[in-house]
Amino acid sequence: MEQRDIRNLALIGFMGTGKSTAGQMAARFLGFEFLDTDQLIEERAGRTIPEIFEQAGETVFRELESQVIELVGQESGKVISTGGGVGANSDHVASLKKHSLVVCLWANPETIYRRVSAQGNRPLLECEDPKGRIHQLLEERSPFYRQADVLLSTELRPLRDVASLLCRHFREAQEECRNSKSAV
Ligand code: S3P
Numbered sequence: 001m002e003q004r005d006i007r008n009l010a011l012i013g014f015m016g017t018g019k020s021t022a023g024q025m026a027a028r029f030l031g032f033e034f035l036d037t038d039q040l041i042e043e044r045a046g047r048t049i050p051e052i053f054e055q056a057g058e059t060v061f062r063e064l065e066s067q068v069i070e071l072v073g074q075e076s077g078k079v080i081s082t083g084g085g086v087g088a089n090s091d092h093v094a095s096l097k098k099h100s101l102v103v104c105l106w107a108n109p110e111t112i113y114r115r116v117s118a119q120g121n122r123p124l125l126e127c128e129d130p131k132g133r134i135h136q137l138l139e140e141r142s143p144f145y146r147q148a149d150v151l152l153s154t155e156l157r158p159l160r161d162v163a164s165l166l167c168r169h170f171r172e173a174q175e176e177c178r179n180s181k182s183a184v
Pocket of ligand 1: 083
């Protein structure tokens with residue numbers, strides 16, 4: 001791995017891949033604080049994500065998202081869970097890599113559909129054919145998600161195991177990072 005400054009663990013990936021749940025568990029295991037970029041956006045805007053989409057539109061939401069990605073660059077000792085659109089933007093992935101090990105959580109479209117239908121609250125899927133939209137968005141976004149340092153499937157794996165694997169990847173990457181620094 002090239003010399004990196006790995007202070008945080010950042011999670012990218014599609015809606016419903018378990019970023020928040022596995023991220024919160026991983027934060028507990030690592031003794032880190034948990035941050036959620038959607039939550040930061042809501043706090044800064046004083047509105048919920050569906051309200052922002054409805055009242056201001058997706059473009060404004062994406063601008064707020066960019067501001068928050070810039071802000072989290074100052075963090076250390078955090079698990080940073082991101083909204084599904086963050087990992088679909090090369091600049092954002094590159095920005096996260098400046099301070100974090102970036103892990104993309106993965107799931108099949110059918111699993112995603114099942115999980116998000118149970119949760120609701122996703123403006124992008126408020127359409128006639130949410131299943132089709134998931135397939136289409138996943139296809140468009142896959143090349144970007146693949147820019148992560150690690151791709152981790154959440155299929156057939158309890159989220160607790162996902163969280164343990166996240167910690168293992170993070171510790172290994174930090175170790176690697178320390179070794180490459182001391183070798184210079
Ligand atoms: C979005 C995913 C959502 C939220 C917003 C847009 C996306 O976050 O940021 O509704 O573009 O995929 P989750 O991935 O946490 O659901």
